[in-house]
């Protein structure tokens with residue numbers, strides 16, 4: 001099992017080699033040479049497995065280069081009772097009307113990024129130790145992705161994290177979550193500027209190949225294939241749990257649909273991967289908020305990313321995207337895995353600001369199973385209110401976007417599973433607006449706001465950042 005680039009310019013490499021790289025060496029994204037296939041009999045034989053055991057089976061298909069017992073140990077350590085609040089790791093909550101919420105936010109930062117990051121933290125440490133290398137992660141965050149990376153990489157050998165955040169622009173909770181980490185290898189840097197300034201600093205460093213190489217700089221963004229593969233596991237899990245109650249004779253091939261609150265197209269792409277591997281998934285419904293470039297794309301076949309100025313700040317902020325960095329992997333499939341057609345499409349994007357696949361659009365649903373929809377602030381508020389009143393379940397705004405769009409795409413007789421991407425406790429304002437209920441932080445995070453915080457304040461100054469990284473970078 002080897003990995004190649006969507007743009008065709010990379011020699012096939014094993015799984016452990018692509019974990020360390022965000023992009024393929026030619027600027028494309030890494031994809032499996034062939035999709036690993038799981039037969040219905042194999043799928044059925046996994047029914048009795050715990051979440052970490054199932055993760056081992058699924059990830060072994062992606063990573064035959066990692067010995068099975070090492071992979072099993074990493075999955076146990078990633079998906080442990082210490083890291084995840086629910087004993088089953090991913091609990092399913094039925095809401096009636098054939099809608100079920102799949103709980104992906106039981107991890108340390110109360111959001112679904114933990115599902116992939118916890119595994120990536122284990123596997124990066126392992127691969128680095130085996131190759132005697134160090135890795136210094138430089139990232140920029142406006143809140144959530146940064147904390148998932150920090151919680152996954154804290155205390156890991158051979159890894160340091162330099163996370164840039166905009167000074168004074170995160171919630172008290174987000175700040176406390178990140179800045180209260182006191183591990184030596186975690187460096188929180190508050191930049192005197194906005195999120196875009198942080199991102200520009202990060203880009204400047206990553207484009208300086210000499211500096212990058214000298215200090216072993218890397219990133220763990222949402223195009224990392226380790227994340228995509230780890231996320232496919234919970235689609236297997238959700239299908240197995242949803243079909244547990246069926247008579248054994250009816251399970252094989254029993255179709256369910258998923259609705260996925262989406263931003264960078266990473267989560268739903270993992271669902272597509274699970275579908276091609278053999279999970280009986282009928283529809284993958286993409287839920288967008290007001291920043292609905294992807295809903296437009298799935299309805300029209302035209303992909304037209306927006307500028308930062310055209311991107312709204314909404315009450316489901318983790319879906320506020322202007323372009324969707326993982327979409328290239330889907331377009332690659334649509335174009336018949338032809339790197340030349342793919343590269344031509346991306347040239348068209350660079351020249352005209354859009355990719356026109358209107359001729360292929362009917363295949364998006366018929367062949368690949370994708371549908372899409374949009375949800376607004378008013379929809380989120382109404383959905384949170386309704387689901388709380390009807391079922392006594394509180395939703396976060398991203399999951400509410402998912403439920404709203406899921407309800408529009410339900411088909412009789414086909415269970416619809418909606419991925420819960422965050423806990424409502426992270427978004428108390430909208431919960432208050434919708435239900436009148438004041439929710440506090442969950443019990444296991446009590447005291448978080450009072451813990452001592454450690455952060456380095458810095459001007460929006462590339463030279464100062466370089467000096468800081470040179471001084472604190474980890475080495476082997």
Ligand SMILES: *Cc1c(COP(=O)(O)O)cnc(C)c1O
Nearest residue numbers: 262263264265266267318421422
């Ligand atoms: C990251 C994130 C999303 C979007 O996921 P993608 O993989 O980028 O599509 C949705 N909801 C929450 C809460 C997130 O943190």
